[in-house]
Amino acid sequence: MNRAPSAHPSPPVGERVSAGRVREIPAGSSPKLWTCSLFLFASRNCLATRIATGILFILFAGFHAVFAASAGRPNILWITSEDNGPQLGCYGDTYARTPNLDRLATKGMIYLNAWSTAPVCAPARTAIIMGMYPATTGGQHMRSQIHLPAGMKMYPQFLREAGYYCSNNSKEDYNLEKPGQVWDESSPRAHWKNRKSGQPFFAIFNHVVSHESQVRIRPHQLKGDPARVPLPPYHPDTPDVRHDWTQYYDKIGEMDTKAGETLSELEAAGLAEDTIIFYYGDHGSGMPRSKRWLYNSGLRVPLIVYFPPKYRHLAPKDYQPGGKSDRLVGFVDLAPTLLSVVGIEPPESMQGRAFAGRFPRPAPKFLFGGRDRMDERIDLVRTVRDERYHYIRNCMPHRIYGQHINYMFQTPTTRVWKQLYDEGRLQPPQTFFWEPKPAEELYDLASDPHEVRNLVGSPEHQNRLKRFRKALKDFVIETHDLGFLPEAELHSRSTGSTPYELGRDDKKYPVRRIFETADLASMLKAGDVPKLKKALGDPDSAVRYWAASGLLMRGRSAVESARDELRTALSDASPVVRIAAAEALGKFGDETDLKRSLDALVELAPMDRNGVYVSIQALNALDELDEKAASVKAEIKTLPTSALGVPQKLSEYVPRLIQKTLVDLKN
Numbered sequence: 001m002n003r004a005p006s007a008h009p010s011p012p013v014g015e016r017v018s019a020g021r022v023r024e025i026p027a028g029s030s031p032k033l034w035t036c037s038l039f040l041f042a043s044r045n046c047l048a049t050r051i052a053t054g055i056l057f058i059l060f061a062g063f064h065a066v067f068a069a070s071a072g073r074p075n076i077l078w079i080t081s082e083d084n085g086p087q088l089g090c091y092g093d094t095y096a097r098t099p100n101l102d103r104l105a106t107k108g109m110i111y112l113n114a115w116s117t118a119p120v121c122a123p124a125r126t127a128i129i130m131g132m133y134p135a136t137t138g139g140q141h142m143r144s145q146i147h148l149p150a151g152m153k154m155y156p157q158f159l160r161e162a163g164y165y166c167s168n169n170s171k172e173d174y175n176l177e178k179p180g181q182v183w184d185e186s187s188p189r190a191h192w193k194n195r196k197s198g199q200p201f202f203a204i205f206n207h208v209v210s211h212e213s214q215v216r217i218r219p220h221q222l223k224g225d226p227a228r229v230p231l232p233p234y235h236p237d238t239p240d241v242r243h244d245w246t247q248y249y250d251k252i253g254e255m256d257t258k259a260g261e262t263l264s265e266l267e268a269a270g271l272a273e274d275t276i277i278f279y280y281g282d283h284g285s286g287m288p289r290s291k292r293w294l295y296n297s298g299l300r301v302p303l304i305v306y307f308p309p310k311y312r313h314l315a316p317k318d319y320q321p322g323g324k325s326d327r328l329v330g331f332v333d334l335a336p337t338l339l340s341v342v343g344i345e346p347p348e349s350m351q352g353r354a355f356a357g358r359f360p361r362p363a364p365k366f367l368f369g370g371r372d373r374m375d376e377r378i379d380l381v382r383t384v385r386d387e388r389y390h391y392i393r394n395c396m397p398h399r400i401y402g403q404h405i406n407y408m409f410q411t412p413t414t415r416v417w418k419q420l421y422d423e424g425r426l427q428p429p430q431t432f433f434w435e436p437k438p439a440e441e442l443y444d445l446a447s448d449p450h451e452v453r454n455l456v457g458s459p460e461h462q463n464r465l466k467r468f469r470k471a472l473k474d475f476v477i478e479t480h481d482l483g484f485l486p487e488a489e490l491h492s493r494s495t496g497s498t499p500y501e502l503g504r505d506d507k508k509y510p511v512r513r514i515f516e517t518a519d520l521a522s523m524l525k526a527g528d529v530p531k532l533k534k535a536l537g538d539p540d541s542a543v544r545y546w547a548a549s550g551l552l553m554r555g556r557s558a559v560e561s562a563r564d565e566l567r568t569a570l571s572d573a574s575p576v577v578r579i580a581a582a583e584a585l586g587k588f589g590d591e592t593d594l595k596r597s598l599d600a601l602v603e604l605a606p607m608d609r610n611g612v613y614v615s616i617q618a619l620n621a622l623d624e625l626d627e628k629a630a631s632v633k634a635e636i637k638t639l640p641t642s643a644l645g646v647p648q649k650l651s652e653y654v655p656r657l658i659q660k661t662l663v664d665l666k667n
Contacts, residue, residue: 138499212286521550
């Protein structure tokens, strides 16, 4: 059972008294001195020998904890980079030029199966800062601003209470509101140098030069050879695509230089052998079908760890200088590992597993990931992988992979790729990205690293499919995955509380029933239509939402068979149900249904009256109706593009949707 950590201040660092809390062991105490003194005393007194034996047992049981305290606490440096996968020389990429990180890998260890928990920055960083899956806190949607329960902490707060100076230079980008002061300093000026004399530090230096936005900057004088750059088979081979990939590798090289400067600064300060170093990327490359998508190219990240000899006792069990680890590591594991390294037992609320330090846990059998709303576009995908296979569950298969996201379409590769598809000049697997998704995908990462051969229909993989399906269902229920609740209802149901607490209230969020309906809806089995029609009468609005969505996903015949139920749903008390029913009837109903559906969507689209989350959903539905929405073009033009109370991070999404819908209606 997960619970929030205590709101009470933690005692100083050293001996653990409860999860996330430690006590100081006297400085300068030597376990070796204690042990030798006890042996000397025991040799002079037979009775004392028996007493000493018991005491020695206790001493040896706690030897490593005491020794760590007497040896001093390590500094910790995290070097992070943005929007790059393991395209590094140390990971076997022969095109990459990354001498500094390669050098770090030769004295440290790389993880071959490290995964971001989400394929885009904000939810990925949300997972890291909490050591929890974003959908457990409600922070899974891009650029959301979710409150945490009172007393729940972000990992730097544990470190600061333990005496560490914590600096972040400088990106935060969490989908959560910070619970008080999190960092000693978080800014472009933040640095370990600003700590008190002798104070141990935890410092992050985040390098942005490899970010998606930097790959498309023009003009750019290419350093690499575009003729030699490796292209994935799902991308078309054009000059623009080759330029983007070459520029991406150029930026990886620049990032490596920045990382080298940070490492050199640590060395020059004489701190290298007192500092544990982690390097990782925040998710896969910024290229389309990597960033924002739950393929291995979007989730797999480089992770290099270095433990100097002084702190080798804190290293992972399989640590070998210059070595490689096959252990499955996810972003939720970073925070508990960090706490474990400094001697704090991770709180029970943290869902990750420490892989180093005093409180390591066994490796997980699976890694999990999620895709939810990406900027202005709504989607829901969950994924599971083991050491070799990767399972993807598309809960909105009627939405194409390449939904129009304004920011993504600024990359030349995206525009060229879509243009070639529209012109009919592509063949599979390059066509898949612009088409509706299958309900399930399964890939063998060993034989198909680019994930272009879906094994769902393979008879020999059916037992494996069942195993992944069960693992996903168990995970959703165990973690109280809030992604199966429409975003508008995530907020309305948690009014006066927090999404985290909502997820643990089965009366407010019956996660099992909602998930099972979403699963029923999106598996697209024709024989399930009667069950979906019945679910439209469920007392929970999220169940009704998934029932209406499941009929929409199946197309005309399913909608026609449930027309009466969907017409009733147009008057549902819940806006999210009305929108799902309106899109279904608007797309596949008669002229009367279309008019009623457009009236409902236009009524719900203004964000000044209905809130930004309802507005985003209604505008997505209007955009999906394409030319069928032409009769309400004038009403769409007059929709407000701003409203009081809309978080700044979300302010661009409604204007983008309005603009895109109007542009489409001109064609």
